[in-house]
Amino acid sequence: MLHISSLIRSLTRTQDTKIKGYESVPVLAADYSDVDSTAAILQKHNIGTIISALSLFTEEVGEAQMRLIQAAIDSNVVKRFVPSEFAFNYLRPGLRDFHDAAQMRIDAADKLRDSHVEFTRFVFGWILDTW
Numbered sequence: 001m002l003h004i005s006s007l008i009r010s011l012t013r014t015q016d017t018k019i020k021g022y023e024s025v026p027v028l029a030a031d032y033s034d035v036d037s038t039a040a041i042l043q044k045h046n047i048g049t050i051i052s053a054l055s056l057f058t059e060e061v062g063e064a065q066m067r068l069i070q071a072a073i074d075s076n077v078v079k080r081f082v083p084s085e086f087a088f089n090y091l092r093p094g095l096r097d098f099h100d101a102a103q104m105r106i107d108a109a110d111k112l113r114d115s116h117v118e119f120t121r122f123v124f125g126w127i128l129d130t131w
Contacts, residue, residue, distance in 0.1 A: 030071075032064040038071035046077050052084040062104035069108060073115045081119045083108040 019027060028045060030038045042050075050072055054061050065084055072078035085105040112119040 032067045035067050035071045039074040042075035049080040051082040054084040056101045056104050081117050
C-alpha cells in the first residue's frame with residue numbers, strides 16, 4: 001500500500017510525477033503555498049472536484065488547506081470541494097475546547113460557505129474499531 005507521506009517525499013525529492021506501479025494514474029504536483037500557481041494547475045487540468053485528505057493536526061497543514069480552498073475558488077473550474085475533516089460535527093458545543101484542530105475545520109467550512117464552490121462535510125463520528 002502506498003503511504004501518502006512517502007509519496008510526498010518522493011515527489012518533493014525527485015519532482016517525478018510518476019509513481020512506480022501507478023504509472024497510469026496522473027499525479028499533479030502543486031505547491032499549496034502558491035495559490036496562483038495552484039489555481040492555474042486546477043484550471044489547466046479542468047479539475048471539477050477536490051477531496052482534501054490532509055491530516056489537519058498542525059497549523060501549517062490547516063493553512064495549506066485554506067490556500068487550496070482559495071485556489072479552488074480562484075480557479076473558476078472547481079465546482080465541488082470536500083474539506084478534510086472526516087470525524088464529528090465540530091460545531092457542537094464544547095468540541096472546540098476538546099479538539100485543538102476543530103477551529104481549522106470550522107474555518108474551512110466557513111470559507112467554502114462564503115464562496116461559489118459547493119462543499120460536503122463528512123461527519124461520521126469516531127471510528128473506535130481503528131483505535
